[in-house]
Amino acid sequence: MSLAVPALRINLSRDDLIMRAGVVAFVGVLLLIVGLPLWALLAKGFEDRNGNYVGVANYISYFSTPALFNSALNSFHVAAVCTAIVVPLSFLYAYALTRAVLPGRWLFQGISLIPIFAPSLLPGLALVYLFGNQGFFKGLMGGSIYGFDGIVIAQVFYCFPHATMIMVTALATADARLYEAADALGASKIRVFFTVTLPGAKYGLISAALVVFTLVITDFGIAKVIGGNFNVLATDVYKQVIGQQNFSMGAVVGMVLLAPAALAFIVDRLVQRKQVALLTARAVPLIPKPKFGRDLFFTLFCTLVSAGILAILGMAIWGSLIKYWPYNLSLTLANYDFANFDANGWESYFNSLRMALGAAIAGTALMFVGAWLNEKTRGFGAVRSIVQLLAFLPMAVPGIVLGLGYIFFFNAPNNPLNFLYATMAILVINTVAHFYTVGHLTATTALKQIDPEFESVSASLKVPIWKTFFRVTVPICLPAVLDIAIYLFVNAMTTVSSVIFLYAPDTKLASVAAVNIEEAGTTAAAAALCVVIVITSAAVKALHLLADRFLFARLQAWRKR
Amino acid sequence: MGKTSILRRVVLAGATVLAATGFGGNAWAQKTKLTVYTAIENEQLEPFKKAFEADNPTIEIAWVRDSTGVVTAKLIAEKDNPRADVIWGLAASSIGLFASLGMIEPYTPAGAAALKPMFKSGKTPETWVGMDAYLAVLCFNTAEAAKGKKAKPTSWADLTKPEYKDSIVMPNPASSGTGYLTVAGWLTIMGEDAGWKFMDALHQNVAQYLHSGSAPCVQAAKGERLMGIGFDMRGATEKTKGAPIDLIVPKEGLGWEMEVTAIMKGTKNLAAAKKLADYSSSLKANEMYGKYYAIVANPAVKSMPANYPPDGEKMMAKMDVEWMAKNRDRILAEWTKRYDGKSAPKAK
Numbered sequence: 001m002s003l004a005v006p007a008l009r010i011n012l013s014r015d016d017l018i019m020r021a022g023v024v025a026f027v028g029v030l031l032l033i034v035g036l037p038l039w040a041l042l043a044k045g046f047e048d049r050n051g052n053y054v055g056v057a058n059y060i061s062y063f064s065t066p067a068l069f070n071s072a073l074n075s076f077h078v079a080a081v082c083t084a085i086v087v088p089l090s091f092l093y094a095y096a097l098t099r100a101v102l103p104g105r106w107l108f109q110g111i112s113l114i115p116i117f118a119p120s121l122l123p124g125l126a127l128v129y130l131f132g133n134q135g136f137f138k139g140l141m142g143g144s145i146y147g148f149d150g151i152v153i154a155q156v157f158y159c160f161p162h163a164t165m166i167m168v169t170a171l172a173t174a175d176a177r178l179y180e181a182a183d184a185l186g187a188s189k190i191r192v193f194f195t196v197t198l199p200g201a202k203y204g205l206i207s208a209a210l211v212v213f214t215l216v217i218t219d220f221g222i223a224k225v226i227g228g229n230f231n232v233l234a235t236d237v238y239k240q241v242i243g244q245q246n247f248s249m250g251a252v253v254g255m256v257l258l259a260p261a262a263l264a265f266i267v268d269r270l271v272q273r274k275q276v277a278l279l280t281a282r283a284v285p286l287i288p289k290p291k292f293g294r295d296l297f298f299t300l301f302c303t304l305v306s307a308g309i310l311a312i313l314g315m316a317i318w319g320s321l322i323k324y325w326p327y328n329l330s331l332t333l334a335n336y337d338f339a340n341f342d343a344n345g346w347e348s349y350f351n352s353l354r355m356a357l358g359a360a361i362a363g364t365a366l367m368f369v370g371a372w373l374n375e376k377t378r379g380f381g382a383v384r385s386i387v388q389l390l391a392f393l394p395m396a397v398p399g400i401v402l403g404l405g406y407i408f409f410f411n412a413p414n415n416p417l418n419f420l421y422a423t424m425a426i427l428v429i430n431t432v433a434h435f436y437t438v439g440h441l442t443a444t445t446a447l448k449q450i451d452p453e454f455e456s457v458s459a460s461l462k463v464p465i466w467k468t469f470f471r472v473t474v475p476i477c478l479p480a481v482l483d484i485a486i487y488l489f490v491n492a493m494t495t496v497s498s499v500i501f502l503y504a505p506d507t508k509l510a511s512v513a514a515v516n517i518e519e520a521g522t523t524a525a526a527a528a529l530c531v532v533i534v535i536t537s538a539a540v541k542a543l544h545l546l547a548d549r550f551l552f553a554r555l556q557a558w559r560k561r
Numbered sequence: 562m563g564k565t566s567i568l569r570r571v572v573l574a575g576a577t578v579l580a581a582t583g584f585g586g587n588a589w590a591q592k593t594k595l596t597v598y599t600a601i602e603n604e605q606l607e608p609f610k611k612a613f614e615a616d617n618p619t620i621e622i623a624w625v626r627d628s629t630g631v632v633t634a635k636l637i638a639e640k641d642n643p644r645a646d647v648i649w650g651l652a653a654s655s656i657g658l659f660a661s662l663g664m665i666e667p668y669t670p671a672g673a674a675a676l677k678p679m680f681k682s683g684k685t686p687e688t689w690v691g692m693d694a695y696l697a698v699l700c701f702n703t704a705e706a707a708k709g710k711k712a713k714p715t716s717w718a719d720l721t722k723p724e725y726k727d728s729i730v731m732p733n734p735a736s737s738g739t740g741y742l743t744v745a746g747w748l749t750i751m752g753e754d755a756g757w758k759f760m761d762a763l764h765q766n767v768a769q770y771l772h773s774g775s776a777p778c779v780q781a782a783k784g785e786r787l788m789g790i791g792f793d794m795r796g797a798t799e800k801t802k803g804a805p806i807d808l809i810v811p812k813e814g815l816g817w818e819m820e821v822t823a824i825m826k827g828t829k830n831l832a833a834a835k836k837l838a839d840y841s842s843s844l845k846a847n848e849m850y851g852k853y854y855a856i857v858a859n860p861a862v863k864s865m866p867a868n869y870p871p872d873g874e875k876m877m878a879k880m881d882v883e884w885m886a887k888n889r890d891r892i893l894a895e896w897t898k899r900y901d902g903k904s905a906p907k908a909k
Contacts, residue, residue, distance in 0.1 A: 067897055134784045146769055228769050231901065235736075238772065242630035243736035244893065245637055245658065324803050326784055327704065343606035343624065407638040422644060501635050505596065505623035512627075519628055520603055521779035521799055 015465040019377040026370045027383060030390040032417070033433040038397060040412075041405035045251035062252045067231065072256065075233040078148065079216040079260075082155045086163050086212045089156075091205065093305055094167030096298035098174075099197075101290040103299060106545055109168075110538070111306040114313055116161035116487070117537035119494040119511050121518055122530040123154040124225030126315040134326040146228030154222045157312055159215050160305075162438060163208040165487065169442055169480055170204020171197075173449040176286040203448065206271050207441050210264040211395065217260050218398045220497055221515075233257055237398050247404065254401035258393070265392045269385070283451070313534065320528035335528040341520070342513045349532065352510040355427050356492035363432035363439065364485040371443035372473060376455060376465070395437035399497025406430050407501055422504035430502055431492045439484040446480035447473070479548065486544050490537040592621045593833040598636060600629040601650035601820065602794070605853060609649070612849055613840050620833045628773065629655065629738050640664060646828040647837050649692075650820045652738050656689045657886055659823070665689070666824040668835055672842040680819060680858035689823040690842050693854035696810070696817045696873050697743040700778035700796040701788045704805035711787060717747065717811045720788075721762035728787035729766050730777045735893050735901060738818065739774025739792050744896060745885045746816020749878045757895070764900050782806050793869065794854060800868040810870045814878045819858075 012020075048054045062068055096102060097109055115123070130137055131145040141149065174197075182192045198205075220234040227235065233253055241250035321331045339345030374387045394402065410421045420426045450473065458468040474481065496511045503509060510533055518526035601609065603626070610622045625632070625645070633655040636645060640662060648656065659665050660682075669686040680691030699720075701713055711728070714720055720729060732740030748756040768786060771777055777789025778796035782804035789796075796808045822841040824834045840846055842858070850857045851864035856874045865871065 065897075067901060128785070132785055144768075224772050229901075235772070239733070239735040241634055242628075243733070243738075243740075243772075244889075245630075245634050247634075247638070327805060328803060340604075342603050343626075404634065404638050407635065411639055411642045411644070413642045418642065421642075500627060500631055501638070503625075505625055516603060516627065519773055519775050521775060521782065521795055523779075523783070 013459070015459065016378060019373060019465065020380050020383075022369075022373045023377050023380060023383055023387065026373055027386055027390070029366065030370070030387065030436075033429055034390050034393055034436065037405035037409035037433075038393065038402065039405075040408035041247065041401055042251050042255055044247045044408075045249075045255055047248055049246065049248060058248050058252045059255075062249060062256075068236070068253075068256075071231045071233050071236050074231055075217050078151055078155070078230075078232065079213045081152055082159060082216045083209050083212045085152070085156050086159045087205065087209050089305065090160055090163035090167050090208060091201070092298075092301060093160075094164050094171050095197075096302050097164075097168055098171040099286070099288050100298040101288050101295050102302060106549070108302045108306060110541060110545060111309055112164050113161045113490075113541055114309050114534065114538065115157045115159075116165075117490050117494070117534045117541070118158075118313070118316075119496065119514055119530050119533060120154075120158055120219060120221035121225065121496075121514055121526060122316050122534070123157045123312055124150075124222055125319060125518070125523060125527050125530070126312045127154055127226055129315050129319045129325070130312075144228065146226060147230045150226035150228065151223055151230060151232075154226055155216050155219065157309065158219070158222065159212045160309075162215060163212050165483060166204050166208045166211060166438070166441060166445065167201065169445050169483065170201045170207075172479070173446070174200060174286040175283040177284050179286060203271055204445060206267060207445065210267065211438060211441070214260050214264060214395045218257060218396060220398060220400065234398050237400050241400050241404065250401065250404070254398060257398060257401075258396050260396055262396075264396070265389055268388070268392065316527050316534075317531050320524055320531050322524055325523060335522075335524040336532070338513070338517075338525065338529060341517045341522050341525040344508050344513060348508045348513040349510040349529075349536075351424070351507050352493055352533070353536070355424060355431065355507075355509060356489045358424065358428040359431045359435075359492040360485040360489040362428060363435070363488040364481060366432060367436065367439040367484055368443045368474075368477070368481055371440050371447055372469060375444060375447040376452075376473075391436055391440040393437075394434055397434075399434060399495070399499075400501075402430065402434055403498035403501035406498070422502075422507075424507050426502055427499050427507060427509070428492075430498055431495055432488065434495060434498050435488055435491045439487060442480055442484050442487070443477070446477045450476055482544055482548065486541055489540055493533050493537050592619060593830050594621050594623055595646045595830055595833050595837060596625065596644060597622050597647050597649050597837070598625045598632055598645040599648065599650040600627065600632050600652070602853070605650075608849065612846070613837060616840060616845075617833075617836050620836060622837075630736070633658070636664070637662070643825050643827050645825050646830050647825065647834045648821075648823045649837060649841055650822070653689060653691065653819045653821045653882065654738065654742075654886060656821050656823045657882060660688045661886075664826055666826040666828065666831070666834075668824050668838055670822075670835070670838040670842040672839060672844070675844070675861070676842060676847075676858040677860050680821075689821040690838065691819045691821045691858045692841060692846075693850045693858065694817050694819040694856040694874075694877070695854065696793045696815050696856075696877065697739055697746060697774075697790060698778075698793045698796060698815065698870060698873070699788055699790055699809040699811060700781040700799075701807045701809050702781045702784055702786070702805060703807055705784050705787050709787070713807065714788075714809065715812055717759065717763075717813050719811075720766060721759065722766075725766045725787065727766065727768040729763070729790065730769050730771055730780050730786045730788075731767060731790040732774045732777060733770035733772055733901065734896055736772040737774045740770070741889065741893070742816040742818045742880070742885070743790055744816075744892065745880065745888075746814070746878045748892065749816070749880055750814045757899070760896075761899070767900075770901065778806070793873065797866065797868040808868065808870045810873050810876045812876075814876045815873075816880065817856075817877050 045058055046053060046055060093112055097105060102108055127145055127150055129135060131141045132138065178196050179192065182196055218234055220238055223232050223235050233256060237250050237253045240246045240253060320335055323330050323332050374384050377384060409415065410418055410426060412418060454472050455468060494511050496515050499509055500512050503512060510529055514526050514529040517529060606624050606626060613622060629652050632651060636659065665688045667684065667686040667688050670690055673681060673687060673690050682688040706713060711724055731743060734740035734744045747759060751759055774792045775795045777791030778799060780786045781789035782799035793808060796806060800806050822838055824838055828834050844859055844861060847857045847859035847862045851862045853866060855865055855869035
């Protein structure tokens, strides 16, 4: 790792120059899709409603409102509780998937992802069906589902796959030789866990914690449906922007919401410095061997978690078939005839498919190449920090803020890119930008686990760096690349808060239609559309798992001894 | 075979994305495409479009529809480079805001003279012309009331009775236009002092302040709450679908808002936009509004869609739209200070 640093002081090779040019170009792209649109809105925090510059007056008036402090406290409280629940849960689940021998492992892996397939409306609706005032199990909830408890349950459901995905990537790439050595030295299982497993997964653990924390802080959809009177920062943004069209104040709250992202960025920098490549060129992949007690425990654990996820999904499916909740529980398929509830009918579903496909292809290429440029460029620390910062921002930005920023930036009369506005392309770009962080983290985590020796050897053999990229890096990281593509696809199918400002008459999306349908009171039809979205994403994921198993297994064969 | 067809599909879908993004545009030049922003209900989009296009075969409507708050925010954000030609069906208060920002092209549509005065902006030429009015009524779930042996309220004052503790939902005026007109309605009917005193008492019984004007009546309809204060049309449609609710017009009177039509300044299709504005004020269009709303702009239309309270129009408060706009920030700040600053509805 440290070999590279002294060399670079002497002179820069052609590869170095190409890589640096690539990083600079990449910074340009991130500025266009994240930095500038965001600034276009956040700058309004320093203006009054008529666009006159007022300095920090809006901040002063906001910080002197007691309601803010209360919302901020609530946001941090709920985010901290969710993080404390989700991170250990997803670690154990990912550990089971990667380090234990589970019967039906593929099924457990698939089920763990279901929440990510669902629009955030779905857990909200399902929880109301289950624990609401007319719910089947309302007695089980001590109090009302509306409020803190409801938000926590729905957020844990919603964040679980995000964290699990990061943890699986972190735990999947382990060097079996370390475990063999530990075994040979007679280290106890617990000692091995704390000295080999945990340090190896540290980067993933911290990433997962940061992702969950910021997801909870910025999500508005769940708080809206099930939050009751529990005010959070994301609801404050909604009130200012949608309720009162006060973009200045919305920008102020949006800026406050960036604080966790800044924190995440600093923590990430600190952790990264200590991260060591796990998968050295001589590494041997770890294949778990059957062990009865451990496997039984993890099978039970995964069954329990899966049952919880399936209960919520199952309730939504049942709800989508009910005629008129709760007074007429007879079943019907009429709720799936979307033309009765939305003028676009099924059309918005096909728009969603096209948008999701576009985002998956364009976004994965951008994220992986970008993360690779950023990881493998030697030196150039300052510019690479900018990349890291820009890649972290989207996670902390509420969709409302990003969506409005896109209007201000891409619809500006003097922006040469304004031909993109009101097209499918802007929805694709916006979605890639909105979900940039997790894709970037996944790519970075995967890339970090590759020994830089690969590049050093290539360089000494005078193999151009892009050849190494296509021949070594991409094949090794193919599982992560596919994970990113699927992640983008499924999020594009469900995203609402940002694209709701950007769709044009012929590009309305299913996720937006579901929210509109729910607002019109036809809860069952909204649930039905959510179910269709879940099934679509689940089918795509199933294809991915099959491909992974039969097609790409060959590409990963070199890892086996 | 399997692999190639997947590959082909990916390529095809990729091409579709390109086609949709790059070349979706003005392929059909002979029809004028009018971009119309609206917040009317989903089920009205298709009939409204068809009716207008039948009379104006050279014009095609492309809807951009979302909730009032989203459409209003979007229009303001697009101010420097407007994308909408016409607004057909958005709250008058939103259009008032646009007019003050210089976003509206004044035009008095043919047929405006026949409309009730309250449904016009009063300017010459008009900045906007009204279509229909909606009320913030009380949706009361009779099935749940029977279970809990709760009496049916007839006035706003009744809502402060202890028997309704935690059983009322209403929209949060800071997030919903319907919420604001409800609160402004109370302040208008009762006067400021008595109005705030009433809300203090009501607050004891409010289970939750929701973020939308439709949600309260929907929650009441589904028995999630005993009653909701909200948008009348939503309550009427839920009742038609079989919900055990009654729509109550409290005897003190109530707040209301109207849906209006206006032309965007800078539209490239001004002639077609005027055609739509003319159509929107026509008797024919008003009859169409009357299929969905009990109160419409043209006094000649005497329709009463199913399940609306019959006496709504008489009970409309004398709302001063300009006062409402001017005092909005002050009222919302006061409201937020009193009721929104804490996580649970407790004594002030």
